[in-house]
Amino acid sequence: MGENTLCPKFFKATEILSKRWNALIINQLLLGPQRFCSISSSLPISGRLLSERLKDLEKEDIVSREVYPEVPVRIEYRLTAKGLALQKVFEEMTHWSQEWIQIEAKKD
Amino acid sequence: MGENTLCPKFFKATEILSKRWNALIINQLLLGPQRFCSISSSLPISGRLLSERLKDLEKEDIVSREVYPEVPVRIEYRLTAKGLALQKVFEEMTHWSQEWIQIEAKKD
DNA sequence: CAGTATCCAACGCGATACTG
DNA sequence: CAGTATCGCGTTGGATACTG
Numbered sequence: 001m002g003e004n005t006l007c008p009k010f011f012k013a014t015e016i017l018s019k020r021w022n023a024l025i026i027n028q029l030l031l032g033p034q035r036f037c038s039i040s041s042s043l044p045i046s047g048r049l050l051s052e053r054l055k056d057l058e059k060e061d062i063v064s065r066e067v068y069p070e071v072p073v074r075i076e077y078r079l080t081a082k083g084l085a086l087q088k089v090f091e092e093m094t095h096w097s098q099e100w101i102q103i104e105a106k107k108d
Numbered sequence: 109m110g111e112n113t114l115c116p117k118f119f120k121a122t123e124i125l126s127k128r129w130n131a132l133i134i135n136q137l138l139l140g141p142q143r144f145c146s147i148s149s150s151l152p153i154s155g156r157l158l159s160e161r162l163k164d165l166e167k168e169d170i171v172s173r174e175v176y177p178e179v180p181v182r183i184e185y186r187l188t189a190k191g192l193a194l195q196k197v198f199e200e201m202t203h204w205s206q207e208w209i210q211i212e213a214k215k216d
Numbered sequence: 217c218a219g220t221a222t223c224c225a226a227c228g229c230g231a232t233a234c235t236g
Numbered sequence: 237c238a239g240t241a242t243c244g245c246g247t248t249g250g251a252t253a254c255t256g
Contacts, residue, residue, distance in 0.1 A: 020229090049230080
């Protein structure tokens with residue numbers, strides 16, 4: 001195992017973005033603030049995991065949870081400034097995927 | 109589970125890039141073609157996994173394996189055009205990480 | 217050097233049921 | 237709606253030993 005050129009900040013960034021579902025959740029929130037059920041229904045992720053990931057992302061200060069004390073209460077998740085700053089990353093990822101990813105007809 | 113707005117190409121992209129180590133391996137290869145032991149010593153990844161990941165990335169046509177029949181034989185891994193096209197993504201990731209990631213003194 | 221094979225513990229995570 | 241708790245199994249992946 002080596003430690004020479006590996007930048008800890010970049011490493012941390014990959015840890016966050018490589019965690020399963022995180023990229024998709026962030027990408028979804030780039031569309032705008034959303035409620036739990038909205039994110040849940042837009043991604044093939046279980047409620048338990050979505051809850052867990054949102055908490056992780058809150059701890060990383062990428063997502064914030066807003067409670068609107070209406071009746072019934074409404075809770076929205078939105079990207080923080082740190083989260084919004086990922087926009088460029090996702091734009092490039094989207095661009096790359098459109099240009100290079102082939103989707104074959106599923107036969108599995 | 110929903111299936112409404114999720115783009116399969118983007119989804120596939122996240123599958124590739126979110127797989128543990130893949131981002132770091134690609135980022136390392138963006139520095140130039142490298143031998144197995146070089147990648148191995150630049151990342152805290154076991155040989156078994158590195159081997160597995162490189163094969164995955166070959167299948168995705170992101171990495172190619174070049175054999176130079178010298179004595180002793182030399183084997184290099186390099187990014188394909190598809191892999192090199194990820195440069196922008198990684199530039200943005202690097203930029204974001206430098207701007208937003210804090211590394212706290214470890215006390216865990 | 218450039219890997220492969222095996223072993224096995226730890227973790228991830230989906231399903232389900234339940235709470236406020 | 238917006239979650240949490242528990243269960244259980246399949247996958248991951250580190251360590252180690254071995255091969256050409």
